[in-house]
Amino acid sequence: MKEFLETILPQERLTEFLSIGQILKLEKGEYYIRAGEVPTKLGFTISGLFRYVYVNQEGREFTKGIILENQFLSSYSGMISQNPSYFFIEALEGSEVYSFSYKKWNDLLKTHPFWTQFLLEVIEKAFSKKEKRERDLLLLHAETRYLDFLKEYPNLDKRVNQTIIASYLGIQPESLSRIRKKLGT
Template identity: 60%
Template sequence: MRKVEIALKNVLSEDRIEEFLSVGTLIKIKKGEHYIREGEIPKKLGFVLSGLFRYVYINQEGKEYTKGLVQENTFLTSYSAMITETSSYFFVEALEDAELFTISYEKWKRLLDSDNYWYKFLVSFVEKGFITKEKRERDLLLLNAETRYRDFLQNYPEIENRISQTIIASYLGIQPESLSRIRKKMGT
């Protein structure tokens, strides 16, 4: 649990770490495994300690659409499906071997109800997620593929070497061949 405490020092005050640790457990997930599967009603959320995840839609033909990437020190779940107790529309896939601090939704709700501090904590993460989502939507609608790739490199400087070009292309909303052309043009 020491690793969890160290990671949590970046997001929680000292006096709240023990309280948070009391509601969850440490788990490991292998690369390629799913934390949440499409069609599953999620009953948990995780705090990423190490590793990298993606939110991915897969259509009936098997084509993948990467909705988002989730790095260390970030919460991970299909939140809207969890709070509405409906099926998730996407998978949460580990792109690397990972460690998570996972909490059942029931325990999370009890923690939220125990003190207003936890609602403020939740709101701070929801706001960050909203900002990320809004920027991503704007970029997909208004920017060309090369500009989106340049922004990706700037926003996720360490990730490019951690995942496949196919996943990066999926995240950018382009075909892998287009990404190859852009990379060649940029000399990367």
Template identity: 55%
Template sequence: MTTEIIHSIKQFTDLTESEIAEFIDISKIKNLHAKSYFIREGQVPTEFGFVLTGLFRYVYISEGKEFTKVFMPENSFISSYSSMISKIPSHFFIEAIEDSKVLSISYNNWQKLKLQNPKWNFLLVKMLEKGYSVKEKREREFLLLDAENRYRIFLEEFPNLENRVKQHMIASYLGITPIALSRIRKKMQT
């Protein structure tokens, strides 16, 4: 397991194996069942995680309606980071869609690690840049593309996700109803 974690984190940074081992040593493995939460809306987060196995989604729930912000598969960092650094309640849930395993680190341990080794700041910058890029792209798609084109992009970006995620979750990610998604699927099959 440690070798897989080291390999995954090395995709983001040039930290050495021993430096990554320090990160692992101050982290803990969390097993989450499907439909459980890594972070709940209203909770002040004190940790973030690295998805080892499984699948998560960031979801807002308002008046009984779900709005899926993003899907986070294996090798993704998950967090309500702005809430964690501001010490304010999260506005969304991070829900396990499948049984999942996460390497979790407390914000306090993360701060200590960054002070001891500035290379971890580079990893943080990479994580934030990736998150910002995804957010900007998603906003552009919502403003400029219709639902069918957003669905096509979803299929391209997440080629195996459709089989792992329920239709209503995909629809909420696209900003449409499950019925509208069914129509788009039928149209694309003909």
């Protein structure tokens, strides 16, 4: 984590950032944030893998996003509005997260203009990713979405079960099986 953060944060800012949180270990299947609870923390994935997942009243899961190492994770809209999160953040494998409270993050934002600019860059990157995902779900065929998934997340199909991948792609697992068979993957 520190090595990666050194590539995006000046040393003084890195020290400040590392002073506001702690490392949490989560087992596969544990939740970093639960739907229905008001989120009060953010995280930075050190190792492991997470997903944002909605669960409807019938128990059907919809994978909103996948979070890899060296990425931020939060239910940001719930946190800033102080409303319950609509989704869970689930560890898909044993994981470590650098976790920090929203209050400490806000306090840090006030210490130096760097942090506001840094937050803006993180939000812009997340927004662009979200916009691309929405466009892909609306305009691309399932097979194309799967091929794009394999490019965007190399070897992730070996770490994540196919039901979760199908959920992320917005298709049924049987459809993913047919696509994989057709492509020989």
